[in-house]
Amino acid sequence: MMGIGEVFWLYIWLIIMANMGLAIYGLIMRPNILKKIACLTVLADTSFIVLAFIGYRFKYPVSPYIMTNWAPNNATITHFISESVDPLPPTLTITAVVINLSITILLVFLAIRLYEVYGTLDVKKIAMIKKELRGGEK
Amino acid sequence: MIPVLHLVMLAVILGVSFITIFLMVFERDLLKMIVLSAAQSTFYAIVLYILLVPDVVLAYIAVAVGIYTALLMFAVKKTERFEEA
């Protein structure tokens, strides 16, 4: 049977998945583009949490991936490896954080431009305006 | 030995973040939505700190709590404040 630690892991994992589901729901179903952008950032942030979980180690003396000994020998390195978390997921995450920021800037600028063109940020209204425009041309 | 205290903290903070995201997704006032989004980012930063990824925490706090909030608030000021749902 599952111990207390496993029960906690299950609960935490389910909540992360629920957060992801909520973010995807907002991304698909909410009409306002700024809310879609905010939900996109939440989705990305939740994926960072998932990555951090994948790199974490489920044991007690656990330390970050930074070696404090600057002249290590084999024994200290082995000890360090036995405690450290995985450095690869945070590496993937860091560039993702910064690139997400730049893409969000791009999306916000595009959203402001869209507002200048259509006068609204509601995608349903924009679709209606586009339909009217197309009907007028025909 | 299992670090149960850390797991309890993680569970509580993630639960609060779930509530925050729920309120955020169904909030009609976009300014309130942005404030809730910043609160969610703070909780996530704590989670990342407990999961021992200090680099990501440093980048994440600056970006998610500071810049996203300012950027989205600016966009709300330039566009419309309420979402018709």
Next chain:
Amino acid sequence: MRARYIAVWLAGIFIYFLIVARITLFDLVVAPIISMVAALIMGGEVVKKPYKAFSPKRWLYGLAYMLYYLLIVEPTCHLRVASMVLGLRDYRPDIVEVSFDYRTDYAIAATANSITNTPGTIVVDIDPRNKKYYVHWLEAYTRDPRVAREKIISVFDKWIKRIFED
């Protein structure tokens, strides 16, 4: 003019060592460069009169003010507001004008933050041209700016003047 940048530069080096909490040769080489980048961008703005930033008397007054504020002023205000909450004391909330006579930006900001941080008073707005704070006050039995000033900021007044003014 040049002295401002040097003052900010030296303060930046001090702050770098405060952050990293480690003194090696590498840090001693790197800290001036880091501090220089910040001083080149913000140096002309952070301090206006550099000689004031380097007087130990002002630092000591600042430290003493911090202790006085945290240990005496704030607990008494907390007690007063707590007694209001419990119904032992009357209150009359209102927004009043409070005049001040500081000349430096830091004195104005420090007084405003001190007022806001004590429970019962909050600086809502500021009019720097007419030298007035607009304070939301729980015991607004008077509307005269001078009397309000006597009641609200006379506690901080002499300390702030010794720290930030001439």
Next chain:
Amino acid sequence: MRVTGLIAAISILIVLFALAYGLVVLGISGPPAPVKLRLLGEKYLYYMINPATKYFTAESPEGVSAILWDYRGLDTLYETMVLFGAIIGAILVYREYLYSEPRKTGKIYGLSHIVRTVSKIIIWLTIIIAVAFGFTGQITPGGGFIGGAAFAVAPVLLVLVYTLGYARRLGLTHRRALLLRASFLLLLLLVIVTPLIAGGYIFQNQAKPGSAFSFPGRFIDSTPLGGSIFFLNLFELFAVAGAFTVAFILLGVIASLKEGE
């Protein structure tokens, strides 16, 4: 419409919960957080600062910086390109405003006097901390991307708390920021190409078999420099900071242009 939304929400949740249940309980890919390290992560941790393995060490005690700029350096280079592509796209949307002169108005916008006074110190501290991240990225948490992201807080505060005019008075114009970005990207490429000129491999950090060239791994007092990692972090910091500064100056330009309309 409402029913469609409900169905979508329920189906998304069912899929995610099934995924979570499968992952955790049925153990499709093991528990989400294993007790043991994966082999790849273990190898990175073993080699990153190891005097015994001369040809594999990165001379950086910080795992993330070692992987980011040494073991997976080309990945990071392409990610940098994505970043600058996105920023250039954002600038292109409002390019014509960037080169137009701002309208001169007598009124000063921005937040109140107190906020501005306090923000001065905050911006100064932000810049110190951000640049410190870039300089000490190889020994403590931090690095080029992190420092650049932290630095971006400074122009945001400048533009939103003060106005664009104040940023210009401080000498922060978009031309200078673009120059900063371009010149530090060039320096970054120079660091990448330098081993090639010296007869080594591209993106080489420490000595490898067949090429004795190596960047300085240690400072004079044997503080780890990580070879090229130090320089790449530093140049990446200023390049990212310059790129974000351009983007947020553009934000201020949009704000000032549309204020009266």
